[in-house]
Amino acid sequence: MNRRKPEPVQVVKQRRDAALRALVEGVPYIGFLGIEFDRRGDELTAVLPFDEKLIGNPMLPALHGGVTAAFLEVAAIIELGWATLWEDIEAGRIDLSQAAEVQLPRLPKTIDFSVDYLRSGLPRDAYARARVNRSGRRYASVHVEAWQDNRSRLFAQATGHFLMPALDNG
């Protein structure tokens, strides 16, 4: 048997985390909303820690509907970008834990985004997970679900279509 020795787990994790960080930190608006990403293997969970500036209805109080839409859209785009890069990250073709400056491909562009508001967003942390239902060379369709305290009680869900970045204009 001439099997390659598996890479040390820390090397793999560092490479994955560096690529994810590059995707997320490249977008100022994600920082403005304070969205973070929790990674387990290839599974991402977007986390929106509660902040006063996310309130849309001070009387209830409730999260702003626009914040909910933006959170879901960010979760969908990052998931799609991440899923597109995954094989290159795993193969070591993208390794940002070593190099200082590697340009990641551009993120997909939203064509349309449709949000279904199921209940009002509470003044608590929110979580979202996206699923890429179809990803072709040019177009992708992504579904995303968001919840707060209970995974089974979604407060919003959305479907969006995205234009994939052209491979050659990098």
Next chain:
Amino acid sequence: MTESGGVSMSHDDAAKLELARQFIEAIPHSHALGMHLDMIGGGRAVISMPWDERLVGDPRTGVIHGGAVSALMDTCCGAAVMSHPDAPAGTATIDLRIDYMRAATPRQRITARAEVYHITRSVAFLRATAHDEEAGLPVATATGAFTVERLEGAEK
């Protein structure tokens, strides 16, 4: 300030606009995005916000993130519902769909215009557009359904 779309407003309208403006600008997230209510009344609203580098979605181009445009559209639709003559006591988004037609030009103000085109006892149906400072093709268009909340006992 009392001029909107070339139509001068009565003193009463100006007072109402000022009240609605204070209400919208007191919403923490609308305030964080720097939203400004330009016109409201009769189931229509116009709200704008400045370009801001914190809202950028693509640093290579400086184009604002779609999510920030969504927040503007959602606020504008909600304001339009609240201003409808059937005077709902409150409203919440049921569904909002946004179509992104083109990238917003960096450093230009974005203006959303929303209109209630049908309202029932329980639901308001809306259409909205968002433009940057160039007229013509909108940056984005939206359609939405919003709840119509009635005051307790006001049910007809």
